[in-house]
Amino acid sequence: MLKIAVFGSAFNPPTLGHKSVIESLSHFDRILLVPSIAHAWGKSMLPYPVRCQLVDAFIADIGHPAIIRSDIEAQLYQPEQHVTTYAVLKALQACYAEDELTFVIGPDNLLKFDRFYKAEEILRQFSLLACPEKVQIRSTAIREQIQQGKAVSHLTTPSVVSMIQDLSLYHSDKS
DSSP states (O other), X not given: OOEEEEEEXXXXXXXXXXXXXXXXXXXXXXXXXXXOSSOTTOOOOSOHHHHHHHHHHHHHHHTOTTEEEOOHHHHHOOTTOOOOHHHXXXXXXXXXXXXXXXXXXOHHHHTTGGGSTTHHHHHHHSEEEEOOOXXXXXXXXXXXXXXXXXXXTTTSOHHHHHHHHHTTTTOSTTO
């Protein structure tokens, strides 16, 4: 039986804050990074495939074999609907029936966890781990720095910085 951490986020883009959470999860056998395909609260994000590429670059930079990107949200997605955490966890439970899943949540989402669809069911059926970022870097800060023409190499990993530069990401207000 594997102990699996499920860490969902917009990853718009992945940051050293995300990395600090992942480093706190080293006692898990596997860490699934789950990019949100359609944000439940209407967050504007880069297209899902681009964010998946950013997450893949981020994972490559971290270089730990236990960390993988899950495309479960893409499998569950129905146009014009968001994918709920409950649906993600139930689908992952079917994929990892013999394993123990722990949903990892940041303190910001913990404070509004009661707004999650089927929050009580999640608590009954799955473990929940509130894991604060040890490095306080938000994706919003990276987007703002880029829009101001400032460097972001101190805020995320090298391959993510390269992709952002190569693809000219976040240079408008639309992402």
